[in-house]
Amino acid sequence: MCMKDSDHIPLLKVKSISKYYGRRIGCHGIGFELWPGEVLGIVGESGSGKTTLLNCISGQLEPSEGAVWYASNGGVIDMCKAPEPQRRLVMRTEMGTVYQNPRDGLRMHVSAGGNIGERLMANGLRHYGQVRRKALNWLEKVEIDQERIDDTPDTFSGGMQQRLQIARNLVTGPRIIFMDEPTSGLDVSVQARLLDLLRGLVTELDLSMVMVTHDLAVTRLLAHRLIVMKDGEAVESGLTDQVLDDPQHPYTQLLVSSILQP
Amino acid sequence: MKWMIDVDNLNKNFFLHTQGEAKIPVFRDFRLKLKHDESVALVGPSGVGKSTLLRLLYGNYKIGSGKILVRHNGDVLNMAGADPHMILHIRKWTMGYVSQFLRVIPRVPAIQVVMEPLKVRGVSEKEARPRAEVLLTRLRIPKRLWSLSPTTFSGGEQQRINIARGFIATYPVMLLDEPTASLDPVNSRTVVEIIKEALSQGTSVIGIFHDEDIRNSLASRRVEIQPINNHNCSK
Ligand SMILES: Nc1ncnc2c1ncn2[C@@H]1O[C@H](COP(=O)(O)OP(=O)(O)OP(=O)(O)O)[C@@H](O)[C@H]1O
Numbered sequence: 001m002c003m004k005d006s007d008h009i010p011l012l013k014v015k016s017i018s019k020y021y022g023r024r025i026g027c028h029g030i031g032f033e034l035w036p037g038e039v040l041g042i043v044g045e046s047g048s049g050k051t052t053l054l055n056c057i058s059g060q061l062e063p064s065e066g067a068v069w070y071a072s073n074g075g076v077i078d079m080c081k082a083p084e085p086q087r088r089l090v091m092r093t094e095m096g097t098v099y100q101n102p103r104d105g106l107r108m109h110v111s112a113g114g115n116i117g118e119r120l121m122a123n124g125l126r127h128y129g130q131v132r133r134k135a136l137n138w139l140e141k142v143e144i145d146q147e148r149i150d151d152t153p154d155t156f157s158g159g160m161q162q163r164l165q166i167a168r169n170l171v172t173g174p175r176i177i178f179m180d181e182p183t184s185g186l187d188v189s190v191q192a193r194l195l196d197l198l199r200g201l202v203t204e205l206d207l208s209m210v211m212v213t214h215d216l217a218v219t220r221l222l223a224h225r226l227i228v229m230k231d232g233e234a235v236e237s238g239l240t241d242q243v244l245d246d247p248q249h250p251y252t253q254l255l256v257s258s259i260l261q262p
Numbered sequence: 263m264k265w266m267i268d269v270d271n272l273n274k275n276f277f278l279h280t281q282g283e284a285k286i287p288v289f290r291d292f293r294l295k296l297k298h299d300e301s302v303a304l305v306g307p308s309g310v311g312k313s314t315l316l317r318l319l320y321g322n323y324k325i326g327s328g329k330i331l332v333r334h335n336g337d338v339l340n341m342a343g344a345d346p347h348m349i350l351h352i353r354k355w356t357m358g359y360v361s362q363f364l365r366v367i368p369r370v371p372a373i374q375v376v377m378e379p380l381k382v383r384g385v386s387e388k389e390a391r392p393r394a395e396v397l398l399t400r401l402r403i404p405k406r407l408w409s410l411s412p413t414t415f416s417g418g419e420q421q422r423i424n425i426a427r428g429f430i431a432t433y434p435v436m437l438l439d440e441p442t443a444s445l446d447p448v449n450s451r452t453v454v455e456i457i458k459e460a461l462s463q464g465t466s467v468i469g470i471f472h473d474e475d476i477r478n479s480l481a482s483r484r485v486e487i488q489p490i491n492n493h494n495c496s497k
């Protein structure tokens with residue numbers, strides 16, 4: 001039998017991360033491990049610190065306390081302490097971020113092909129034909145008509161923009177993707193299609209993912225494990241089905257009971 | 263004989279914080295050993311905690327206190343306090359679970375639902391598909407349904423998808439929650455056959471079988487779950 005478990009050490013070890021904005025708490029004392037191929041969902045009401053936590057983990061925000069150990073291809077590094085060039089290199093080559101607002105993740109005045117090719121070229125691919133071929137290939141993977149390759153994303157629908165963000169991130173073969181409410185601005189049917197796409201890509205590419213969402217049904221669909229946040233703290237965490245089927249904390253029980261069949 | 267699962271001093275209460283802090287005690291110092299090659303039937307009145315026990319064993323419910331030891335890959339692991347990563351690994355290789363109802367994932371075709379446990383083990387679609395087809399055919403799921411999402415299937419059809427999914431991979435331990443509950447006699451017999459084949463291949467079983475005859479034909483031992491005397495528990 002083929003053991004697909006490339007998992008002898010966690011990909012990400014988050015140790016007691018806190019972020020303070022002056023005297024206000026962004027998030028406090030949060031830790032977890034993420035293994036290759038695992039999807040972590042961060043849920044909680046708005047203002048509970050989900051995005052702060054995500055940004056601290058993904059290297060975009062410096063935490064006030066704690067450490068983020070990342071098992072990069074070149075060895076384990078502390079994302080908070082690593083020299084800037086090393087951190088940037090790892091973020092560019094092994095990590096990807098899909099933003100809630102496509103405007104934060106795409107260049108709206110650059111063609112779709114250019115958006116996808118940009119990271120490839122930043123990582124050293126210079127051959128124009130190859131870049132274009134890869135871009136076409138990824139447009140197809142994320143179900144965008146290849147004929148739209150020279151159009152700019154501001155002519156795309158919201159769902160297409162999110163799919164383009166995904167293509168732009170995945171083209172360089174990252175090992176981990178960070179997502180902040182990637183489906184929140186979309187119609188239900190468009191959302192469903194995007195989630196199907198993500199679920200397929202996660203299994204196909206053995207990707208790890210950390211995903212902020214307020215939608216428990218999305219976590220049931222995609223996440224292996226969950227962190228439930230309230231007022232900057234993780235009030236509960238664990239296996240997704242355990243947290244949703246046997247929630248322990250009053251706040252989690254409230255969240256679960258206020259939706260129809262999560 | 264070596265054991266596969268050892269439940270020791272298990273305690274479980276549900277606390278309903280949003281419903282006046284109600285406390286529902288289900289297990290108090292419960293013990294159970296499942297030996298290799300054994301098939302245990304859980305019996306007891308409705309609501310006593312039979313399904314809860316299976317869910318605790320599977321890591322779907324959180325263990326209050328006590329231990330649930332599982333033999334996994336030559337090691338002995340405790341499900342209490344196990345990291346989600348470990349639990350997923352145990353579910354992938356050691357413990358299978360057929361719930362009473364299929365939890366349908368919207369838009370995923372029935373045949374994919376059935377193949378999934380093999381695919382997470384790294385088996386290719388090419389290898390997994392024919393095995394899924396054999397099971398679906400055996401369970402009399404019409405071919406035209408294979409590519410549809412089970413969302414719109416009847417209760418009995420969904421349950422047969424669930425059985426096919428549960429038995430497509432082999433596990434050292436299987437947990438079965440009323441696997442034949444919503445099936446007609448013909449399909450019930452097929453499911454009993456499938457379970458017997460798993461038993462003969464060395465799978466150990468803990469199951470809930472509401473049908474007396476089926477229980478007698480599948481189980482080598484009965485374990486009676488006793489209701490907890492609620493008067494004795496203080497809040
Ligand atoms: N997720 C849950 N949250 C709160 N209480 C629960 C939960 N699951 C089960 N219970 C309670 O635990 C007790 C045992 O339920 P369980 O479903 O295990 O019974 P059972 O023996 O399987 O009954 P049946 O034969 O009717 O299926 C019941 O009082 C039930 O209400």
Ligand SMILES: [Mg+2]
Pocket residue numbers: 312313314
């Ligand atoms: Mg039951």
